[in-house]
Amino acid sequence: MVHQHFMLVHNFTVAENIVLGTEPKKGISIDMKTAVENVRKLSEKYGFAIDPHAVIEDISVGQQQKVEILKALYRGADILILDEPTAVLTPQEIEELGKIIHNLKKEGKSVILITHKLKEVMSMSDRVTIIRRGKVTGTVKTKETNIDELAELMVGRKVNLVVDKKEASIKGDVLTIEDLCANDHRGIEAVKGLSLTVRGGEILGIAGVDGNGQSEFLEVLTGLRKPTKGKVLLNGKDIYGKSPREIIDSGVGHIPEDRHKRGLILKYSLFENSILGIHRNKPFSKGIVMDYKAIKEHCDKLIKEFDVRTPNNEVFASALSGGNQQKLIAAREISKDPELLIAAQPTRGLDVGAIEYIHGRLVDERDKGKAVLLVSLELDEVLSLSDRIAVMYDGNVVAVLDREDANEQKLGVLMAGGSLSDVKEGAGSDEQ
Known part of the structure; x- marks a missing residue:
């Protein structure tokens, strides 16, 4: 194996x-x-x-x-x-x-x-066996099926695999990063002078092979790792080196790459998980006393709006499927009405039905004028959702492409350490 x-x-x-x-x-x-x-x-x-x-x-x-x-x-x-x-x-x-x-x-x-x-x-x-909820739902010959049929077998309903989005209405810079540096857990530099901007009304996708500094970069942006150098501005406000609490209060929402480690407390109920990061805010807190009625009403609203499949708001988060756990996290972060939404591997381990839903919510935030920073190892996801694509290699952004200028071939060369000029030369020779 x-x-x-x-x-x-x-x-x-x-x-x-x-x-x-x-x-x-x-x-x-x-x-x-x-x-x-x-x-x-x-x-x-x-x-x-x-x-x-x-x-x-x-x-x-x-x-x-x-x-x-x-x-x-x-x-x-x-x-x-x-x-x-x-x-x-x-x-x-x-x-x-x-x-x-x-x-x-x-x-x-x-x-x-x-x-x-x-x-x-x-x-x-040559043949495909589809498993849903631990049971085989079908086995077909690959040449006799197509992607849409396989998706339906996986989910049990027709799935729209094409992300529908209107033309972006770009606003000003929401996130500005200049010459950002940070070390990994071994003290070795993992983010190396990274500069980037994310604008309101756009989804900026970050593509790259895993292990090229994406995790450390996100941890710096969300206050989970201290940077060693650089500048980070959110709508002109300095958030460089701030704590997670200060960054959340500044207007940053975060769908983390590991939903169990960073997104949920599995032994907490859904209503408790629904206010993580905002539990001190009104109407959920009255001084040092929690208002559980308001919290549960808030949770029920999110469950309904984001179609979280659960018997009630009191079950533990661990009882939900991966897709419903991710819906709950997305619901919580989007409900904070952030200026910047960071979505890290937002569909990892999800079935195509849950993927379709999460993609739709990210596009909704973009259409509301919010800035969305998408970090994903799935190139199809990055290409489907992004208005611009930044490629990370060896701890830095090596290129930023408009979506219409990007394709898998170009991104693949950049992800492997090639240069944009090399990609253009290669693309040109292909067309001759």
């Missing part, structure tokens, strides 16, 4: 990782020369261009995935299970993975692809 989060030893070489636990021996010592040769032959057999001597931490995520696949093949696997294999890949790496799967099939291997990305299901599979 190739896990979504790779199981590799980062300071080992490619060859050392592949043969780990099954190392060839020369007497009582490990025969690394034979190990390297075996790995080289296996790589050539399956068309993997990979250096057996390369250290894992020095190679790309796409190359690391190849190492995981080679690990399984080295052990004689005939069935490979790939769990969300494209979650952290660029479009170019996804295309290459498709070729790898095709070659594995030609070698007689069976591949089980676990994914929620319907486009990749259509391009990489």
